[in-house]
Amino acid sequence: MTFRLFPPQRRGRGSYIVRMADDAPTDDAARRAADALREIGAAFWREGWSRGTSSNYSIVLRHDPLTMLLTASGKDKGRLGPTDFVVVNGDGRPVEANAKKPSAETALHLVLARRPGVGCVLHTHSIWGTVLSDLYHGDGGFWIEGYEMLKGLDGVTTHEHRQFVEIFQNTQDIPALAREVGRRLDDAADLLRHGFLIRRHGLYTWGRDVDEARRHVEIFEFLFEVVGRRLSLRGAATLTNRKQ
Numbered sequence: 281m282t283f284r285l286f287p288p289q290r291r292g293r294g295s296y297i298v299r300m301a302d303d304a305p306t307d308d309a310a311r312r313a314a315d316a317l318r319e320i321g322a323a324f325w326r327e328g329w330s331r332g333t334s335s336n337y338s339i340v341l342r343h344d345p346l347t348m349l350l351t352a353s354g355k356d357k358g359r360l361g362p363t364d365f366v367v368v369n370g371d372g373r374p375v376e377a378n379a380k381k382p383s384a385e386t387a388l389h390l391v392l393a394r395r396p397g398v399g400c401v402l403h404t405h406s407i408w409g410t411v412l413s414d415l416y417h418g419d420g421g422f423w424i425e426g427y428e429m430l431k432g433l434d435g436v437t438t439h440e441h442r443q444f445v446e447i448f449q450n451t452q453d454i455p456a457l458a459r460e461v462g463r464r465l466d467d468a469a470d471l472l473r474h475g476f477l478i479r480r481h482g483l484y485t486w487g488r489d490v491d492e493a494r495r496h497v498e499i500f501e502f503l504f505e506v507v508g509r510r511l512s513l514r515g516a517a518t519l520t521n522r523k524q
């Protein structure tokens with residue numbers, strides 16, 4: 281089964297139609313997925329988490345066989361158009377012959393989307409995530425603990441939770457990084473949960489649906505800013521003490 285993203289057929293601002301390649305009935309799930317990701321792009325741009333053409337987002341349309349709608353390569357996330365998406369199969373190949381080029385980081389989305397219970401993967405490039413991923417890369421990551429906002433992560437019920445944010449080295453060899461992430465996702469003894477950072481790059485997080493993945497981005501980005509600002513203030517306080 282294949283999908284085709286058609287240019288807008290005006291039914292109101294920004295609306296469009298997604299059809300099967302054989303002009304079978306409209307695929308409403310793909311249209312809704314694209315609409316949801318357009319809204320997320322605009323919201324994350326406003327927050328400063330997805331500036332320019334950075335970031336990429338995906339929604340699983342079908343798990344078996346894996347079919348995923350994700351942002352096309354090089355699109356401005358603050359102004360995603362209705363056809364700035366591509367539907368790919370489990371190999372990351374567009375299911376339609378003349379489709380746009382998928383995001384360069386498609387392999388990372390796929391390795392996460394293959395996991396049971398993952399329906400949406402969101403990737404951001406925030407300032408605080410970038411700063412912390414650089415600062416703590418030498419330690420392999422950093423702990424966040426004791427904050428009420430941690431309860432926004434799936435399965436966390438108390439502020440006493442300790443969340444380790446793992447940091448992977450950045451690379452342009454995305455398939456190799458995806459394999460590394462895949463190994464960590466398979467590590468039952470020390471499971472990679474909720475999300476991770478790539479050094480000097482950004483955050484990947486996921487959820488069972490778009491709402492949960494979005495919430496995870498909001499929680500992580502809030503906590504990254506808290507950790508970063510706290511470190512900055514502590515540094516400022518130390519500086520003040522030295523002057524006295």
Ligand SMILES: [Zn+2]
Pocket residue numbers: 334335336385403405481482
């Ligand atoms: Zn990226």
